[in-house]
Amino acid sequence: MNILMIDSQRVNYVDPGEYAPGSAHQPCRLEVTSRPSDEQLARADGIIAFHSVVIDAPLVARMHRCRALVKATIGLDDVDVEALSAKGILCSNIGSVGAEEVAEHAMALILFAQRKLLDYARHTRQGGWSWRAHTGKVKACADTVLGLIGYGATGRALARRAAALGYRICFYDPWVERCVEGIAQGGTLESLLETADVVSLHLPLNPDTGHLMNDARFSRMKHGATLINTARGGIVDTDALLRALQSGAVSMALLDVVQEEPAPPQALIEHERVLLTPQPRFTANALWSS
Template sequence: MNILMIDSQRVNYVDPGEYVPGSEHRRYSLEVTSRPSDEQLARADGIIAFHSVVIDAPLVARMHRCRALVKATIGLDDVDVEALSAKGILCANIGSVGVEEVAEHAMALILFAQRRLFDYARHTRQGGWSWRAHAGEVKACADTVLGLIGYGATGQAVARRAAALGYQVCFYDPRVDHCVEGIAQGRTLDSLLATADVLSLHLPLTPDTAHLMNDARFSRMKHGATLVNTARGGIVDTEALLRALQSGVVSMALLDVVQEEPAPPRALIEHERVLLTPHAAFYSERSLAQLKANALETLLGLLQGKTVKTVVNPDCLSGEAKGYA
């Protein structure tokens, strides 16, 4: 049984020599490459693809023996599931790996913005030493409305952390009626936009959510609110965000993801009220190890005919990853 791991060309997930021939791999052969050849794709029985590897129809056409493909991410927005299904190739993701890390990263960005650390750091670098040297209000957590768009595993993990700090937590998610823990209140999207001091995104990128945050939605936000995105870059229209920053509708944007990855526009990089991190929210030593282990375990399960909960095309019919995570 031949397994092919397609690593990201952008930032390698697999360390050199991590998967080498040996006793632990006696059940299968395993190759790792960031530039798969026709021969490698043709002989692979199963494929694992990491983040930023686009699984499109031309790539799928080169898979002649493949029976299963696992995307080692939560989202499948860059996978042509229909092309895989047409060739009878099962497709799965790895479920909610890195949820706690993403929630921690989001909370760090939220607190960074709320405590006006942008302004204070700039002020002290310039030789100042005044706690009044900030723009806008500095609110206590208890006086801050945190709005979460998407209330799946990650949104709920953020809510638990925020509630412990005293935030007024609200959420919008068409798939979730209410918060069973009682720590967050459900709202309509318009109500959430109008009342949130901080808006944090935790939903997948689908045709329905692409550019969800556009000019119209930004215009409905509470003036001076903060935007945090640790979900998918394509949910936010970058040009619309820059206009919202220019008008003051958005006071700060703290983004772990942008639609132009890995080369954000200079207007974002250099904006004094924008903080960018390089799609790092998922990462810890533990989560990276779990991500790779889950991907391999999921693929082996598919190839062995086991039931895998994260399969999106169990009948090899066209389908798409849905749900908020």
């Protein structure tokens, strides 16, 4: 059995070659590449593709023996599932991969914004040294409503962390009827946007969620709320977000993903109330060692 692992980031995996000789399992041959050749794709019985690899119809057409493909990510928005199905190739993702790490990153972004760390850092960089620079603008966790749009593995992991700090938590997820942990209150998307001081996105990207955060939704948000996106860039309409920042509807946006990756628009990069990170949530040692 030939297994092909595709990773465009050139992570240095150890090629085990053939393993389990003489066992009840069929020996496998593992190949690792960042740019699969026609020969590699043609002889692969199974394929493992990492998060930055796009599985489109032309790539699928080069698969002749493949019977199963695993995308080592939560989402399948960059996989042509129909093309795979047409060739009889089973497709799967890893539904909870990195959920804890993404939740930790989101929690760090929330606290960064809540404690006005960017403003205080700018204040001291300009020669100031006064905690009074933002007196009254820092809201206590217990007085803050955190709204989670999407309550899957990552949303729940963030809810547990935020609850420990005293946040009041609400969520919207059409697939989740109630919060079994008892730490978050479900409701409508409209009610969440109107009441949440911080809105954090934890959704897959699909036709229903693309540009979910648009002009209409930003106008429904509690004025001056903070937006956190560690999910998928395409969920947020960048132009609408810039307009919401300009109007003050959104006080700050902390984004680990943008729809224009890997080259975000300069208007986002240079905006004084936007913090961009290049998905460092996946650098946790525990995640890579697992």
